[in-house]
Amino acid sequence: MKRARIIYNPTSGREAFKKELADVLRQLEQAGYETSAHATTGAGDATEAAKLAVERKYDVVIAAGGDGTINEVINGLAEKEYRPKLGIIPVGTTNDFARALSIPRNIHKAVEVIIDGFSTPLDIGKVNDEYFMNIAGGGKLTELTYEVPSKQKTLLGQLAYYLKGIEMLPSLKPINVKIEYDGELFEDDIMLFLVSNTNSVGGFEKLAPDAKMDDGVFDLLILKKTNVAEFIRIATLALRGAHLEDERIVHVTAKHIKVESDEKMQLNIDGEFGGLLPGEFTNLYQHIEFFVPKEFLEKEES
């Protein structure tokens, strides 16, 4: 019999998972998984719970929560030699990663994906000592995601990000950076840079339209110095994925990226504050095996 460990955030989203826990345990038991569950107690606890699940040699770890919880669980698994397969039950406010994997929002359908057993190894990003699955970056505008209080995030959802973004536009300042990527060098004044592992982030569905999650490289997007009007124009283009041709955008793929600046710049890692520059990014090729719907595998192949 296989053993599964659920790590769930009881405060995530609308506390939807707690009510379904007993049914989820039954569903997994019936499918042949001996299952236990850990409710997280606060920031960082999902990482510790995931480390413990590795030590206890669980076959499968299931992260139930939003992107924050999944990120924490990945941080517990990624540095280990033995890494259990990871299932996802998306019950957060933002579920960018689950959406990128086509995992259904319905809790029991998401559990079915794990039971069906199709899985695929995906790349994980590492920046300094932290891991990420979606995106990391820096620049004034990327700071907005964690400046939105989480209460407001829950109430207003994505809208909060945009409102905060507009409010911050006047304070946008270019920063001079030096970016080394796979032996190449870029040095210029920029508004922001993004290191992406997936193609849809924070409402931008086509930020890096061709980004693949299992090719061992990041999509590096740099927005060079602009004025506010140009910034809005390019952001509008980005909403429909038409920004890559713009002369102010630099778009390359790279496995290893190093970003430095003489000025202070905060890093954002999967939507949370991630310390200050310098940042050294490494793509860990197909590092964690995720349960995904069969349709996701078929789509990736075509």
Ligand SMILES: Nc1ncnc2c1ncn2[C@@H]1O[C@H](COP(=O)(O)OP(=O)(O)OP(=O)(O)O)[C@@H](O)[C@H]1O
């Ligand atoms: N018991 C808890 N009480 C308060 N906060 C918690 C608890 N357990 C975990 N957390 C914190 O809540 C953060 C956010 O959780 P999570 O991502 O699951 O849900 P969310 O806030 O609903 O959605 P999202 O982060 O996708 O917007 C986690 O990164 C974690 O640090």
